[in-house]
Amino acid sequence: MESKGSWTVADAVDYNGLPADKSKTGGWITAALILGIEVVERLSTMGIAVNLGTGALAVATKLPELRPPTCHHGEACTPATAFQMTFLYIALYLIALGTGGLKSSISGFGSDQFDDKDPKEKAQMAFFFNRFFFIISMGTLMAVTVLVYIQDEVGRSWAYGICTVSMAIAIAVFLSGTKSYRYKKSQGSPVVQIFQIIAASIRKRKTELPQSIVYLYEDTPEGLRIEHTDQFRMLDKAAVVTEGDFEQTLDGIAIPNPWKLSSVTKVEEVKMMVRLLPIWATTIIFWTTYAQMITFSVEQASTMRRNVGNFQIPAGSLTVFFVAAILITLAFYDRVIMPFWKKWKGKPGFSSLQLMAIGLVLSTIGMAAAAIVEQKRLSVAKSSTQKTLPISVFLLVPQFFLVGSGEAFIYTGQLDFFITQSPKGMKTMSTGLFLTTLSLGFFVSSFLVSIVKKVTATSVNGGWLADNINHGRLDLFYWLLVILSGINFVVYVICALWFKPTKSKDSEEMEKGKGFSVEDC
Known part of the structure; x- marks a missing residue:
């Protein structure tokens, strides 16, 4: 007969502060509630609104007192008052506050619902990270399609109102599982x-x-x-x-x-955090390449032929291919690769370090594809006087697909790595560390753009990144990113080989799949 201890989670408690009973707390039921609030969060965030801020924005866009009068074409626009701008900024800061609080804790809390000392639940945790990003991407897809359409065709107040109601429902559903969640006791700062x-x-x-x-x-x-x-x-x-x-x-x-x-x-917990830093530093470059997909690639699209019959695809809507690539990749990995890998290698899937490596490789190839397409686009631009170049925008799909697939791998890999390889009491901190790679990637992108503009611009032309991309050499900037990404990947592999996961005294030796070795390659 199994001991009572085998039915409880050693380092988790239930709503009443008692040892968490596996049969009554945690698992996929509570994880699903957490995933539910995350999909709505992404829907709202990508629709330029989240949490309490959506309510404020909905009110601000509906009540005449909180917004300037409608500006008609050919008329002088009435500027917003100080009170109206103050209300708007309060709403935006509420968005930032809500997003920061949710993002830094939601994934860690989700992983707390699984016992990493139980082989069955440990395998379920790996599936959770994959589905977590799939759910995020579903929210993004709804935001860039349905929500954007409502904003443009119906009205912003309706779009923000939908976000507010959706978030309210998600919070209610999330709170309904309060007594079923597993909680980890606070261990100090x-x-x-x-x-x-x-x-x-x-x-x-x-x-x-x-x-x-x-x-x-x-x-x-x-x-x-x-x-x-x-x-x-x-x-x-x-x-x-x-x-x-x-x-x-x-x-x-x-x-x-x-x-x-x-x-x-x-002391070992602090060592664990220090070991994360080399991997953290070498994954920043991915988000630098990602930044190009929502900036320069969209600018490329605006100069190309985007017609499908009588319908013209908005340049910004090409991000749908990006999100679609993420969803297809995650579904393929979940339904095909993971079962195959488990049957062949006896492991539930690629290790987190392998996932990140695949993401870095795909983003590098994606940038190379972008550079080749840009060379083709520039050659057409030189021989054409038309504002819309006679070249199909669908030539950009490969770069969107490659970098999108790369994001599917690297995001799930980073999420898994920074949560499972950090001390239990520092999960929120390590998740925040992971999220800084996104923001730093965009900062590095802005820094590179500034440096390249300064170095390559002359009095005769605007350099590689001219204001009019038809007169620049965006392809050379892409090749620069390919070189930097390649160098970064070599450094990443060295850091991954150096990394050694920490083992708990009472846990079984961590499976080889959780480390990155020559055998894993």
């Missing part, structure tokens, strides 16, 4: 813990490490301990017991001062 260990190790920098790790301080319960590693030995000094490391409580009990002494497990 991870930032404070990191600074405590750094401070303690610096304070003891002249202290020699003991010959055996058994002499290092450890007060973590046996089942929750993390196996000691030999990397970053300097940090181990924070776990060396020295005089003055303990303080007396009012009850006369000696407890360690966290700024002077930390346990081996806490």
